[in-house]
Amino acid sequence: MDINKSNNEKSDEKDDKQYFFDNPKNTKWVMNIFYACCVLVVVLDFVINRHVYHSWENLPAFYPIYGFVGCVVLVVIASWMRTFLMRSEDYYDKSDDKGCDHPDDDHDQEHLEKNNDENTHKGASNQTENKKIGDHNVDA
Amino acid sequence: MWMLEIPPFTLFFIGGLIAALTRGKIRGAIMVAIPVISAMHLWTVPEGIHLQIAFLDYELVPYRADKLSLMFGYVFHIAAFISIIYSLHVKDTVQQVAAMLYAGSALGAVFAGDLLTLFVFWELLAFTSVFLIWARRTSRAYHAGMRYLIIQVLSGVILLVGALFYAADTGSLAFGYIGLDSIAGWLILIAFGIKCAFPFAHNWLTDAYPEATPTGTVLLSAFTTKVAVYALARAYPGTELLVYIGAAMTCFPIFFAVIENDLRRVLAYSLINQVGFMVVGIGIGTALAINGAIAHAFNDVIFKGLLFMSMGAVLHMTGRINGSDLGGLYKTMPKTTILCIVGAASISAFPLFSGFVSKSMVMSAALENGYDWIWLMLLFASAGVFHHAGIKIPYFAFFAHDSGLRASDPPRNMLFAMFIAASLCIAIGIYPAALYSLLPYDTGYNPYDATHVLAQTQLLLFSALAFVWLNIRGMYPPELRSTNLDVDWIYRRAIPNVLARVFAAIWKADGALRNAVLGKWSQCQRFIASKHKGLGGLLSGSYPAGNMVLWVGVLLASYLFIGFVNKLMA
Numbered sequence: 001m002d003i004n005k006s007n008n009e010k011s012d013e014k015d016d017k018q019y020f021f022d023n024p025k026n027t028k029w030v031m032n033i034f035y036a037c038c039v040l041v042v043v044l045d046f047v048i049n050r051h052v053y054h055s056w057e058n059l060p061a062f063y064p065i066y067g068f069v070g071c072v073v074l075v076v077i078a079s080w081m082r083t084f085l086m087r088s089e090d091y092y093d094k095s096d097d098k099g100c101d102h103p104d105d106d107h108d109q110e111h112l113e114k115n116n117d118e119n120t121h122k123g124a125s126n127q128t129e130n131k132k133i134g135d136h137n138v139d140a
Numbered sequence: 141m142w143m144l145e146i147p148p149f150t151l152f153f154i155g156g157l158i159a160a161l162t163r164g165k166i167r168g169a170i171m172v173a174i175p176v177i178s179a180m181h182l183w184t185v186p187e188g189i190h191l192q193i194a195f196l197d198y199e200l201v202p203y204r205a206d207k208l209s210l211m212f213g214y215v216f217h218i219a220a221f222i223s224i225i226y227s228l229h230v231k232d233t234v235q236q237v238a239a240m241l242y243a244g245s246a247l248g249a250v251f252a253g254d255l256l257t258l259f260v261f262w263e264l265l266a267f268t269s270v271f272l273i274w275a276r277r278t279s280r281a282y283h284a285g286m287r288y289l290i291i292q293v294l295s296g297v298i299l300l301v302g303a304l305f306y307a308a309d310t311g312s313l314a315f316g317y318i319g320l321d322s323i324a325g326w327l328i329l330i331a332f333g334i335k336c337a338f339p340f341a342h343n344w345l346t347d348a349y350p351e352a353t354p355t356g357t358v359l360l361s362a363f364t365t366k367v368a369v370y371a372l373a374r375a376y377p378g379t380e381l382l383v384y385i386g387a388a389m390t391c392f393p394i395f396f397a398v399i400e401n402d403l404r405r406v407l408a409y410s411l412i413n414q415v416g417f418m419v420v421g422i423g424i425g426t427a428l429a430i431n432g433a434i435a436h437a438f439n440d441v442i443f444k445g446l447l448f449m450s451m452g453a454v455l456h457m458t459g460r461i462n463g464s465d466l467g468g469l470y471k472t473m474p475k476t477t478i479l480c481i482v483g484a485a486s487i488s489a490f491p492l493f494s495g496f497v498s499k500s501m502v503m504s505a506a507l508e509n510g511y512d513w514i515w516l517m518l519l520f521a522s523a524g525v526f527h528h529a530g531i532k533i534p535y536f537a538f539f540a541h542d543s544g545l546r547a548s549d550p551p552r553n554m555l556f557a558m559f560i561a562a563s564l565c566i567a568i569g570i571y572p573a574a575l576y577s578l579l580p581y582d583t584g585y586n587p588y589d590a591t592h593v594l595a596q597t598q599l600l601l602f603s604a605l606a607f608v609w610l611n612i613r614g615m616y617p618p619e620l621r622s623t624n625l626d627v628d629w630i631y632r633r634a635i636p637n638v639l640a641r642v643f644a645a646i647w648k649a650d651g652a653l654r655n656a657v658l659g660k661w662s663q664c665q666r667f668i669a670s671k672h673k674g675l676g677g678l679l680s681g682s683y684p685a686g687n688m689v690l691w692v693g694v695l696l697a698s699y700l701f702i703g704f705v706n707k708l709m710a
Contacts, residue, residue, distance in 0.1 A: 019471045021539065031608070038605055041598045050591040053507040054515070063598035067523045071606035074524050078398035079617040082624075085399070091623040092632055093280065 038064075145191045147203035147251055148213060149261075151178045152220070152244030159236045171224050171236065175243070179217035185210070189253060198313045201253025207580040208434065212250045212370045214578065215438045216243065218564070219362035219445055226449055226557035227355035238271035239359055246363035250370055254313040255303035255328075258371070262299055262335070265364055266292030272356030273348050281351040287628075288348035291341075292364075295334035302327030318375040329376060336368035336419065337412045339388050343628040345412060346396075350404040350461070354452030357404060361411055361448050362441045369418045369437050378425025383506075386423055387514045389416030390521035396626060397528035401462045401619050403537055404451050407444070410487065410529040413521060414440045420518065421502040424509050427581035432501025435575055439486070439494040439568060446483035446561035447533065450476050453554050454537055457547035463532075463619035468542030475549045477538045482562040486569065488530035488600055489522060494565040496596060497572035497587045504585075504592075522596075523603040530600070531607050536619055 021027050042061050056062055155174040159167050187210070191203035205213075220243040227239065245268050249261035266289055273285035305324035307313050318325050334341045345365070349357050376382060393409035393416075400406045414436070421433025453476050454469065455461045470477040482493070489495035499522065506515040549555060568575050572587060610616040 021470075034601075034604070034608070038601050041594065041601055044594055045598065048590050048594055050594065052591070053504075054512065057595075061598075063519075063595045064602040066519060067599040067602035068606045070520045070523045071527050071603040072610065074394060074520075074527060075398060075606070075610055075616060078395045079615075081395055082399050082617060082620075082622075085625045086620070086622045087625060089621045089623055 144185065145203065147191060147248065148178050148182055148217075149244040149248035149251070151181075152240050152247060156237045156240035156244065159240050160233060167236065168228050171240065172221070172228070174240070175217050175221040175224065179214070179221070182210070182213050182217060195256070198256070198307065199254070200257055200313070201315075202248075202257045203251050204253030205251060207578070208370070208374060209250050211434055211438060211578050211580070212366065213247060215366070215441045216246050216250065216363065219243075219359075219441045222442075222445060222449075222557045222561050223355065223358045223362065225560070226358055226452070226554050228553040229551045230353075230355055232275055232353075234271050235275045235353060235356060238268050238275070238356075241268040242272065242359060242363060246367050249367045253315055255299070255306060255315050256313050258315055259296060259300050259303055262331075262367075263293065263296040265335075265367060266296060269360055269364060272359060273352040275356060276351060276353045278351075284348045284351040287632075288344050291334060291344040295331045298327055298334070299331035302331055315374065317377070320376070320379060320381070329379075332368050332371045332375070333385075335364055336372060337365055337389070337415060338385055338419075339392060340627050342389070342393070342412050343626055346393075346405055346408040346626065347628050349408040349411075350402050354455045358445050358448045358452060361407075361444050365411065365415050366437050366441055369415060369422070369433070372419065373422050373430060373433060377422055377430055379423055382419050382423030383511060383514055384423075386416045386419030386421075387517045387521075389413065389419060391416075391517055391524070394521060394524035394528055396624060397524075398532070399617055399622075399624055401464055401622060403461050403463055403466070403533055404448065404455070406463075406528055406533060407447050407451060410525055411440075411444055413525050413529075414444065414487065416521065417499055417502050417518065420514065421505065424502075424505050424511065426505055426509060428501055428508070428583045428585060429505035431576075431579045431581050431583055431585070432498055432505055435498035435501060435579060436495075438575065438578075439498045439565070442561050442564050442568075443483050443486035443494055446479065446558055446565065447487065447529065449554065449558045449561065450480035450483060451533070451537065453550035453558070454547075456554070457550055458545050460545070462621065463536035463540075464621055466537045466543055466545065467540035468538070469545060469547065470538040471542075472546050473538065473549050475555055476558070477534065479555070479558040479562045480534050480538065482565055484530045484534050486565040488526035489596060490569075490600060491588070491593045491596060492566070492569045494568040494575075496569060497575065500587045500592050500596065501585055519599065523599055526600050526603050527607060531604060535607075 042064055045061055045064070050057070052058055059065075151174055155171060158170050162170065185205050187206045189201055189204045191201065193200045193202065220239075224239065227235065230236065242265065245261050245264035249258055249265060252258040252261055270285045270289045270292075273281055273288060275281075302324050303313060305322070305327060306318065309322050309324055318328055320326060320329065334344075337345045349360050352360055372382065390413050393412040397406045397409035397413075400409060418433040418437050418440070421429040421436065423429075451461060454466065454473070457473070458466070458469070460466055486493040486495045489499040503515060503518050503522075506518060576585065607616070
């Protein structure tokens with residue numbers, strides 16, 4: 001939370017000002033604290049005497065591993081779902097206008113492909129952007 | 141303050157009427173005052189049946205207060221108060237009136253002691269809330285509102301049929317434990333299930349909520365699904381089927397939430413996920429589980445409202461809500477950012493925030509009652525909800541790459557409403573005993589033991605670590621402008637397409653048949669005509685009338701002439 005407080009102070013100044021996460025050093029600092037917390041809770045796992053309800057909870061670092069693996073699996077499956085669930089943004093709007101003639105399906109497909117191109121293009125640039133940010137701008 | 145027999149919804153309905161007739165500051169003052177006065181009154185209301193009417197052969201109970209309904213009554217007052225403050229800047233009579241009537245309908249449903257009264261308010265919930273969607277005044281909102289209304293009314297009709305069956309079976313309309321022993325039980329469960337966003341019936345929610353106005357969605361998120369949770373808690377506690385339905389509800393929406401672009405739709409999916417926890421709790425049905433479900437409903441109204449308010453503020457100030465368009469807003473909207481993070485921490489059940497003290501009750505109950513696999517699913521859903529609602533929402537809206545948008549913090553009334561909600565989230569998280577004292581059962585539960593806190597912190601920190609790792613590796617799915625297919629595809633695309641094809645085939649066959657019959661008919665005519673051509677020439681030839689007159693004249697003349705000759709001869 002303290003990160004955001006310092007944001008708060010800074011943002012009162014003018015816009016050409018450097019904001020908190022514009023400085024890679026700050027981001028690195030925040031990320032290091034985060035990593036330290038992660039290590040700390042795993043170490044605590046072995047220090048604190050816990051009462052468990054379930055045998056799986058006795059596995060060393062059960063919760064950290066489950067949380068990490070669960071989320072990776074979640075994201076991988078969700079990304080895979082995009083391959084068959086994703087349509088262009090106005091997918092339903094078009095059908096509203098013209099009823100449901102099937103000749104339009106071809107047109108739809110065409111439009112969709114065009115849009116997908118745009119998407120992937122945009123996606124690619126987004127992806128690199130994300131990557132860039134990923135290195136130094138994750139505050140969670 | 142006033143007579144005990146007047147149920148809480150009346151004041152809200154009167155408030156709606158006043159809101160329709162007044163303008164400006166007076167309207168604002170009255171709208172804020174009504175939930176406050178009503179809440180003060182409700183606080184003094186004792187448990188018991190306060191109003192009874194005989195109707196035909198049945199006893200109707202429009203106002204029945206017990207711990208369960210009072211709990212929901214309190215939180216609905218809080219929600220109404222917060223969302224009215226949040227929408228004070230709005231100058232739209234439709235929305236203001238709809239807000240009051242909608243909140244009133246929710247209260248009416250919660251204090252209904254019989255199925256007929258419940259049905260009336262069940263339908264009123266649909267009819268009043270749809271205006272909050274239509275008030276966006278776009279064609280998308282109009283169509284989404286229509287679909288929403290159809291599905292909601294359908295749920296009400298099923299409830300009515302179920303209630304009639306129930307009355308025929310038992311001879312009473314009392315709204316208490318129903319269970320699944322009869323057709324009536326199943327019908328009523330389906331009606332509740334539709335409003336509760338059970339899997340495959342969930343799509344009205346993710347379809348309509350993101351299309352409503354920024355202020356309307358906050359109200360929508362508070363009432364409809366929670367009324368359904370209340371109804372389930374009253375009629376189906378301990379129904380094992382609900383455990384599995386609820387577990388499915390916690391898990392499947394998070395996959396959609398991860399790839400969804402519209403951040404309010406992400407929240408709509410996470411709303412289903414949270415309701416899933418409540419449904420599991422009701423399904424387990426022990427005192428601890430029911431307490432957990434109700435406490436979680438109470439907290440969810442507040443923290444989900446807070447999240448919808450923060451995204452509403454972003455939409456209000458920037459005009460955008462897609463993750464692909466936003467980013468870097470922490471620079472100029474710092475207060476909204478902090479308040480949103482409080483909401484995100486609450487929904488992810490971080491220790492010291494409200495979600496933690498209620499979600500852990502449901503999880504503990506699942507473990508205690510031997511639902512191991514369900515517990516694992518809930519654990520996965522907890523990690524997942526942190527992943528999409530806890531990290532994705534604040535990250536893509538306020539941090540991520542700088543979108544270049546420089547919107548300032550929203551108007552003061554919006555910030556104040558968010559501040560109240562955030563304070564409640566933290567207050568309940570720090571001092572859960574206040575919340576627990578309102579619950580129907582006394583279980584002496586303490587969420588803050590070392591095991592719970594450590595386990596939950598580990599789970600959350602490492603799901604955050606997964607997010608960081610995936611982002612650094614570039615594996616995190618980018619925000620793309622897209623529509624993701626969901627169950628609504630069936631009724632928005634598949635069924636219309638199939639129907640279009642079927643009808644095209646029918647019209648085609650019909651056209652061919654008509655042509656064939658008509659062809660045959662004219663063939664017959666032609667055949668008959670040609671057969672009688674000779675005779676027809678003689679019989680049906682047409683002559684001018686003058687001709688006839690001439691021939692008549694000729695006939696008469698010859699007749700005269702013959703008569704004359706006769707006379708001469710004689």
